[in-house]
Amino acid sequence: MKFERLIHASGTVADFYDEALAYLGALCERTWHDRLEVVAEGASARLWNDEGALHEVELWFPPPDDTAPREAAREVFPGCPLTFRLAEALRPTPLALDRVVLASHADARPPAVDVAEKLWRAQFPGTNRWQLASPFVAEPHFAVLALLRCEIQAIDQHWSLRRVAVSLPDGAPDDSLAHSLDLAPIAGDTGDIAWPSPQPARWRDFLRAALEADLAADLAAIRDRQSQHLRRELDRVDDYFEHYELELAGRAARTGSENTKLKTVGRLAAAKAEHARRRADQVARHEIRAHAHLDSLLLISESAWRAGLKLEIAHRPQSLSALFIPRARRWVVAEASGNLPPPHVGGDK
Numbered sequence: 616m617k618f619e620r621l622i623h624a625s626g627t628v629a630d631f632y633d634e635a636l637a638y639l640g641a642l643c644e645r646t647w648h649d650r651l652e653v654v655a656e657g658a659s660a661r662l663w664n665d666e667g668a669l670h671e672v673e674l675w676f677p678p679p680d681d682t683a684p685r686e687a688a689r690e691v692f693p694g695c696p697l698t699f700r701l702a703e704a705l706r707p708t709p710l711a712l713d714r715v716v717l718a719s720h721a722d723a724r725p726p727a728v729d730v731a732e733k734l735w736r737a738q739f740p741g742t743n744r745w746q747l748a749s750p751f752v753a754e755p756h757f758a759v760l761a762l763l764r765c766e767i768q769a770i771d772q773h774w775s776l777r778r779v780a781v782s783l784p785d786g787a788p789d790d791s792l793a794h795s796l797d798l799a800p801i802a803g804d805t806g807d808i809a810w811p812s813p814q815p816a817r818w819r820d821f822l823r824a825a826l827e828a829d830l831a832a833d834l835a836a837i838r839d840r841q842s843q844h845l846r847r848e849l850d851r852v853d854d855y856f857e858h859y860e861l862e863l864a865g866r867a868a869r870t871g872s873e874n875t876k877l878k879t880v881g882r883l884a885a886a887k888a889e890h891a892r893r894r895a896d897q898v899a900r901h902e903i904r905a906h907a908h909l910d911s912l913l914l915i916s917e918s919a920w921r922a923g924l925k926l927e928i929a930h931r932p933q934s935l936s937a938l939f940i941p942r943a944r945r946w947v948v949a950e951a952s953g954n955l956p957p958p959h960v961g962g963d964k
Contacts, residue, residue, distance in 0.1 A: 616793040617829065618776040623693045625649050625676040632674060632691065635701055649676045662700045663688060702764070702910075712813060712912050718800040719918035723941070725751035726920065731939055735924075735946055744927035748934060756919035756940050756947065757783040757811055758792055761822050764908040765830065769837050770844060770901070779825040780915075782940075783811060784949050786821035788828060791943055792915070808916055826907055837903060845901040849894060856890040917942060 621627075629651055633643050636651075641659035644652045651674040655662070660670040676691045677683070687696050726734075732745050760780040767773040780792040792799075860883060867879040920939045925932065938947045 616778045616790065617833075618778070620775075623679045625678055625691075628691055628698075629674075629676045632676075632701070635705055639704055646673065649678075650674070651676070658704060662697055662704065703908075706910055710909060710912060712914055714810060714914045714916070716802040716808065717915060717917040717942070718802040723918060725753075725922075726939060726941065731922075734939075734944055735937075738946055742926055742928055743930070744925075744932075746925040747922055748925045749923035751920040751922045751939070754919055754921040754938060755808055755916045756938055758789055758915045758917070759783060759818050759822065760793065760796065760913040760915055761909060762911040762913075763822075763826060764910055765826070766906045766908070767830075767833070767837060768904040768906070769841055773833070773837065775833070777826065777829055779822060779829055781818075781821040781825050782947055785947055786817075786824070787945075787947070788825040789943060796915075810914065810916070813914075823907075830905060834903065834905070841901050841903060845897060848897045848901070852890070852893045852897060856886055856893075860886055919947075 626648065629645070629649065632651055633645065636653055636655065636659050637643050639655075639659035640657055641653050641655040646652050652671075653659075653674060654669075654671050656669045657667045660667045663670045663672065672689050674689055674691055674697075679693055681692075685692055685695075691697060728747055731747070735745055736742055758780050760778065763777050763779065765775045765777055767775075778793045778796070780789040780796075781787065782789050863879050863883050863886065867876050870876065917940070919941070921936060922939065923934065923936050925934050927933075935948060938949070939945075940947065
């Protein structure tokens with residue numbers, strides 16, 4: 616889920632700086648509607664000096680349409696380095712793993728068998744026969760949600776704030792949870808829940824795959840633009856060296872001096888090497904690099920129903936245990952089974 620970019624408003628940004636710097640221990644005073652006097656030391660002063668020495672500055676928040684030259688140490692504008700440093704300073708170190716329980720309806724009941732079967736077949740269309748082998752039993756389902764600042768380095772830098780969620784233990788992306796978390800009801804009493812132990816390496820792989828899928832559309836547009844620009848630059852380099860090598864070859868053909876011909880051969884070899892170097896340099900300049908900065912991590916528990924199933928797939932019967940998530944209307948199968956049909960992407964919700 617990609618958050619919409621907020622419109623830069625000087626007053627709003629000044630309020631953010633006032634609260635954030637005060638939280639970090641700085642003394643702040645609004646001297647004017649677009650001015651903020653700051654006396655910082657320690658953590659708050661590291662925005663300007665790594666030692667955290669005492670620093671006094673009056674920050675100015677000019678309107679975004681102001682085209683005057685900027686002074687990054689005291690002016691706050693769209694893309695200002697101070698804003699990025701402030702965001703990093705507010706991020707807790709080490710990052711805490713927060714936990715939350717989504718509330719369920721008091722009269723929540725297990726799904727009807729025919730509905731559960733329909734949703735299973737929509738998710739796994741290769742199933743021939745489906746039968747409920749044991750009744751539904753309440754069991755919590757867990758998911759990991761991450762808030763990420765994403766930086767894409769290309770011809771231009773692209774920044775975005777994204778929220779991705781993955782199901783545990785299968786690691787399937789849960790886009791509906793990422794989009795609806797703001798409106799999800801939170802349980803007041805978490806009860807006695809056996810939370811899963813953190814698995815940083817495994818969760819990182821899950822979140823990386825979900826983020827790559829979320830970034831795919833943006834990266835495709837950037838990659839297309841980069842490819843067109845790279846082709847123009849390579850054509851320009853090729854055209855220059857092609858004409859230069861033709862000129863050298865023509866000079867060698869018009870002279871009878873062996874010394875001149877030997878010099879021309881050396882120049883041609885140097886031109887070919889420089890040609891290859893220039894092409895490699897342009898390719899490196901047009902690489903796309905994506906970096907994700909993790910700002911928060913949340914472990915979520917919600918009500919679900921576990922049941923034993925008897926299936927027939929490709930005329931081969933098998934039994935397994937699966938978890939049904941009412942919110943997502945989706946089945947989660949923790950057991951690895953080579954005979955299980957591949958899930959249908961974009962099934963019924």
